[in-house]
Amino acid sequence: MRNIALIVSYDGTDYSGFQSQPGGNTIQDKLEQVISKLTGERVRLMGSGRTDAGVHARCQVVNFETSSTIPIERWAIALSTRLPNDIVVQSAYSVPDHFHSRRDALSKTYRYTINCNRMPDLFRRRYEFHHPTPLDLEAMRAGAAHLVGEHDFTSFTSPLSTKPSHVRTILETKLVHETRTEAEGLYANPIYNREWDERHYPGKTRGVIHLYVTGTGFLYNMVRIIAGTLIQIGESKIAPEAMPGILAARNRARSGPTAIPQGLSLWEVVYEHLPSGQ
Structure with a gap:
């Protein structure tokens, strides 16, 4: 065999x-x-x-x-x-x-993609979550940083989880900003311009945000709940400094919604002696 x-x-x-x-x-x-x-x-x-x-x-x-x-x-x-x-x-x-x-997997990386442009991308709509208003990228990065390390992630898993322990180790979180030309740029309404955004959404970012989460193991819906919570941080509904308290509460009700599935991809799996596909 x-x-x-x-x-x-x-x-x-x-x-x-x-x-x-x-x-x-x-x-x-x-x-x-x-x-x-x-x-x-x-x-x-x-x-x-x-x-x-x-x-x-x-x-x-x-x-x-x-x-x-x-x-x-x-x-x-x-x-x-x-x-x-x-x-x-x-x-x-x-x-x-x-x-x-x-x-034998040493680590896994998931990527969650959020499109913050006003219009969805017709050709990538299957692979990203369309969020038509800008997000505070730096606040999201600050919130995500609190997840690195070994924690009990009960607040970030579905109540349907059957795992005996919700302790997991996150090795790295990373948010990457991709500037993508908006589809509506061909026929842009002049009222929606950069100055308008800066006046109505100060400190917030358009474009596409890729969230990468690398860990040694994950729970049911864990990355999608992390993404949903970080989106609420980007909307200024949750403060980045609240993340340690959300973790410590070990209560699903304290974190954000479960983000929709199409934005999520299993991005990389690392082994000692097998190419990762990177």
């Missing part, structure tokens, strides 16, 4: 998440079906982590055992040509028998 790892990218818009479930229509279901057709075997994939319905992945890592003799360099193209167009196997690797895509 061989143990094979795949780096997989997918648009999760039309799927019920990564992990197989009775209703089907998951990324895991599609991958297992295609691998089984290719090899004639029933395989069971292990993923580096779950993604919810509507959430995407730039770098999801999976592994499975097979007795197939297909050369490793042919796996990616053989699978990608048989998969739906919104799932792509980027690369394949032979890994040691003991490799486990979830347990």
